[in-house]
Amino acid sequence: MSDARTQILGRAREALGADELDVPVPREYRVTGDLAPGSDDVVDLLVDRLVDYRATVHHATTPTVAETVAALIADARTVVVPTGLDVAWRADWVPEVLEDSREEPLDVATLDAAGAVVTAARVACADTGTILLDGEPDQGRRAITLVPDVHVCVLRADQVVHLLPEAIRMLAPHPARPITWISGPSATSDIELSRVEGVHGPRTLHVVIVR
Amino acid sequence: MSTFLGLPRHRSSTPEEGPLGPVPHADDPLRWGDPFPVAARRALDDAQMRRNLGHATSTIRDKRASVVGEVPDWEALRDTGSAVKGDVMARLPELLAQLEENVTARGGTVHWARDADEANAIVTRIARERAVDEIVKVKSMATQEIGLNEALAEAGIAAVETDLAELIVQLSEDMPSHILVPAIHRNREEIRRLFLARMEGAPDDLGDAPRELAEAARVHLRRKFLSARMAVSGANFGVADSGTLTVVESEGNGRMCLTLPETLVTVMGIEKVVPTFTDLEVFGQLLPRSSTGERMNPYTSLWTGVTPGDGPQDFHLILLDNGRTRALADDVGRAALHCIRCSACLNVCPVYERVGGHAYGSVYPGPIGAVLTPLLTGAGTEDAPHGDANASLPYASTLCGACFDACPVKIDIPSLLVHLRARDVDSRRERTVPTGWDGAMKAASWVMSDGARLGRAEKGTAALRVLAGRKGYVGTLPPPMSAWTASRDLPAPPRQSFRDWWADEHDGNDGDGAAEENA
Ligand code: SF4
Numbered sequence: 001m002s003d004a005r006t007q008i009l010g011r012a013r014e015a016l017g018a019d020e021l022d023v024p025v026p027r028e029y030r031v032t033g034d035l036a037p038g039s040d041d042v043v044d045l046l047v048d049r050l051v052d053y054r055a056t057v058h059h060a061t062t063p064t065v066a067e068t069v070a071a072l073i074a075d076a077r078t079v080v081v082p083t084g085l086d087v088a089w090r091a092d093w094v095p096e097v098l099e100d101s102r103e104e105p106l107d108v109a110t111l112d113a114a115g116a117v118v119t120a121a122r123v124a125c126a127d128t129g130t131i132l133l134d135g136e137p138d139q140g141r142r143a144i145t146l147v148p149d150v151h152v153c154v155l156r157a158d159q160v161v162h163l164l165p166e167a168i169r170m171l172a173p174h175p176a177r178p179i180t181w182i183s184g185p186s187a188t189s190d191i192e193l194s195r196v197e198g199v200h201g202p203r204t205l206h207v208v209i210v211r
Numbered sequence: 212m213s214t215f216l217g218l219p220r221h222r223s224s225t226p227e228e229g230p231l232g233p234v235p236h237a238d239d240p241l242r243w244g245d246p247f248p249v250a251a252r253r254a255l256d257d258a259q260m261r262r263n264l265g266h267a268t269s270t271i272r273d274k275r276a277s278v279v280g281e282v283p284d285w286e287a288l289r290d291t292g293s294a295v296k297g298d299v300m301a302r303l304p305e306l307l308a309q310l311e312e313n314v315t316a317r318g319g320t321v322h323w324a325r326d327a328d329e330a331n332a333i334v335t336r337i338a339r340e341r342a343v344d345e346i347v348k349v350k351s352m353a354t355q356e357i358g359l360n361e362a363l364a365e366a367g368i369a370a371v372e373t374d375l376a377e378l379i380v381q382l383s384e385d386m387p388s389h390i391l392v393p394a395i396h397r398n399r400e401e402i403r404r405l406f407l408a409r410m411e412g413a414p415d416d417l418g419d420a421p422r423e424l425a426e427a428a429r430v431h432l433r434r435k436f437l438s439a440r441m442a443v444s445g446a447n448f449g450v451a452d453s454g455t456l457t458v459v460e461s462e463g464n465g466r467m468c469l470t471l472p473e474t475l476v477t478v479m480g481i482e483k484v485v486p487t488f489t490d491l492e493v494f495g496q497l498l499p500r501s502s503t504g505e506r507m508n509p510y511t512s513l514w515t516g517v518t519p520g521d522g523p524q525d526f527h528l529i530l531l532d533n534g535r536t537r538a539l540a541d542d543v544g545r546a547a548l549h550c551i552r553c554s555a556c557l558n559v560c561p562v563y564e565r566v567g568g569h570a571y572g573s574v575y576p577g578p579i580g581a582v583l584t585p586l587l588t589g590a591g592t593e594d595a596p597h598g599d600a601n602a603s604l605p606y607a608s609t610l611c612g613a614c615f616d617a618c619p620v621k622i623d624i625p626s627l628l629v630h631l632r633a634r635d636v637d638s639r640r641e642r643t644v645p646t647g648w649d650g651a652m653k654a655a656s657w658v659m660s661d662g663a664r665l666g667r668a669e670k671g672t673a674a675l676r677v678l679a680g681r682k683g684y685v686g687t688l689p690p691p692m693s694a695w696t697a698s699r700d701l702p703a704p705p706r707q708s709f710r711d712w713w714a715d716e717h718d719g720n721d722g723d724g725a726a727e728e729n730a
Contacts, residue, residue: 004322004323004324004325004329005323007325008307008323008325008481008530008532008536009304009307009308011532011536011537011539011540012303012304012307012481012536012539013304014536014540015536015537015539015540015545016300016301016303016304016539021300021301022301023294023297023298023301024294025291025294025295025298026287026290026291026294027291028284028287028290028291029284029287029288029291029493030283030284030287031492049506053509101520102518102519102520102521103520105520108437108471109437112437125507127506128496128499128506128507129506129507130507135518135521141520141521141522142466142469142470142512142521142522143470143471143521143522146463146466146467146470146471147437147471164492164495164496165489165492167492168488168489168491168492168495169489169492171488172488172489175450175452175453175455175488175513175515176317176453176454176455176515176516176518177515177518178512178513178514178515178518178521178522179512179513179514180466180510180511180512180513181495181507181510181511181512181513182509182510183505183506183507183508183509183510184509185509186461186462186463186509186510187461187462187509188375188421188425188461188462189392189461189503190374190375190376190379190392190394190425190462191375191399191402191421191424191425192263192266192267192270192398192399192421193267193270193271193274193392193395194270194421195505196421196422196425198422198425198426198429199375199425199428199429199461199462199463199464200373200429200432200433200436200462200463200464200466200467201462201463201466201509201510202463
């Protein structure tokens with residue numbers, strides 16, 4: 001194996017020759033947007049993008065998060081939450097709540113049978129309509145936001161930034177966390193390039209924005 | 212030097228009967244079927260395929276144009292993307308070593324594969340050691356290129372493609388015809404028939420609405436995802452400074468494969484490394500808008516080695532050469548390695564739109580395939596068999612320049628094509644026995660081999676405009692272009708040839724030597 005390694009790296013060095021190639025990288029693109037994080041304008045832009053991808057958007061205030069979420073999951077028999085989810089958001093839910101963590105993970109069959117999952121998020125990018133999760137205890141293992149068919153994601157308005165570079169730079173201090181960017185429910189464009197929502201990931205994505 | 216191609220045989224062009232009619236059968240994923248001019252002529256007889264493709268590519272072109280148009284700093288992003296890739300090539304050995312170190316530090320295992328056989332053997336060994344006889348796969352060009360599914364099948368291991376289009380190709384025993392949507396040449400009715408004939412559990416009353424077809428695939432694959440023990444993926448990017456790997460996808464099949472099985476093996480071409488985590492802020496904007504014409508694809512997964520308690524606990528990264536260092540050694544052709552496989556150049560190419568992906572006889576079709584395939588296989592050099600059909604690929608273009616304009620990392624494909632034509636001609640000058648297609652291509656290659664002659668020839672196309680007159684199309688052309696005009700009227704050439712356009716854009720400096728490598 002080290003043989004292949006030596007040979008590939010050797011060939012690459014040989015291919016490049018002796019000259020030091022110094023390629024300057026210009027960075028003239030926008031790294032901060034015109035819309036301030038958490039502003040009404042940036043939230044409106046995010047909502048526009050999410051709706052375009054057929055995610056469903058709900059608005060709440062801190063005291064109304066629990067009841068807003070409760071209404072969305074009322075039909076489920078069981079609902080999965082990561083252990084770090086804000087307990088205040090969990091008041092008065094009808095379904096049985098199943099906690100999941102890296103230390104005590106639910107098995108796949110349990111996730112498959114669950115009616116919904118409720119998580120927080122790390123940051124959201126309005127320009128592209130993207131919610132970014134980084135697997136911390138309020139968002140949980142990657143499997144919990146994948147296997148259940150309904151994902152309810154609670155986002156604070158102050159977590160919404162305008163451009164992708166702003167979002168990436170919030171994640172950059174911890175690149176090794178398992179990270180998932182979510183832009184709408186799962187979809188495919190593989191049949192005649194027409195977009196169909198709902199393939200293998202959750203077919204329904206509810207985003208609750210808290211101001 | 213051997214050819215590093217897995218199965219370096221000559222093309223076999225025996226199409227095999229499938230549920231949707233004859234499909235090509237490839238012995239070598241980078242070299243199959245007839246040479247381009249012959250395959251292209253046959254493809255032009257396939258009216259259904261051309262309709263499917265015309266519809267799909269025009270849809271995606273419109274979507275791409277609208278989402279690219281709304282980004283005010285698109286050109287600045289392209290400049291950065293292009294320069295980052297140039298920097299990667301210049302520092303490839305150092306960046307690969309850094310990537311390896313970081314993946315290893317986070318609990319992953321890194322393997323190196325010089326060619327297809329070596330990569331396939333590593334995957335097979337990993338599966339055998341874990342007594343796995345079925346794996347789930349995320350769509351990946353690298354594993355297509357090495358013929359992994361076939362190699363695993365020989366070892367008695369079933370590889371299940373989970374991307375919808377890839378599943379369609381696999382069930383029909385077809386070859387991919389597009390790098391993003393491998394089944395782009397199939398329409399909904401063909402897919403319905405295929406699912407009914409070949410997909411376990413497809414309902415008898417299956418309709419042809421894309422929604423219904425996608426639902427049938429969801430049901431079919433779900434059981435496999437939930438029980439799979441091992442997955443194989445490619446990678447869109449591998450970040451050197453953190454060891455993070457990235458898969459960009461839509462359906463969630465990628466997340467299933469990357470998250471649920473215990474063992475994950477990722478096969479990544481060595482050119483896919485990027486220097487820093489923050490470079491993802493650039494490619495994360497360029498790739499989705501250029502490929503599916505969306506502001507962002509539904510899911511992007513990033514993982515670094517092993518995360519205890521979350522996702523696969525047994526992670527292997529295979530760094531694949533398979534001709535890439537050979538392409539790197541060509542200091543002009545090297546730019547083809549900048550490709551991020553978005554497929555924008557396919558969707559805008561007038562030649563691709565008419566002949567489809569199969570005519571290119573490689574898993575990499577279209578404008579980028581016409582340069583990448585010969586570079587990886589060494590066509591037109593002493594590394595490739597004499598009369599290698601891949602040497603005809605650089606002629607599969609009108610040099611109109613649409614691919615260059617569309618490319619998010621600014622690969623100057625027209626200049627690369629001209630460069631490879633010259634390389635091909637030079638190599639054949641030293642060989643005296645002409646092969647079949649040698650004759651067919653001779654006139655064109657002579658013209659294309661020389662900058663001045665090329666300039667004159669392209670100016671000559673101005674005469675075609677006159678021939679075309681007000682009808683706006685040309686009825687017949689001399690060979691080899693007659694292969695196209697025989698079955699289809701060629702649109703009149705654009706008012707400006709690519710070279711004239713270049714000269715206008717660059718202060719009257721003739722495009723000769725325009726093979727300026729973008730970074
Ligand atoms: S060459 Fe450019 S446009 Fe074509 S697939 Fe690669 S990155 Fe996309």
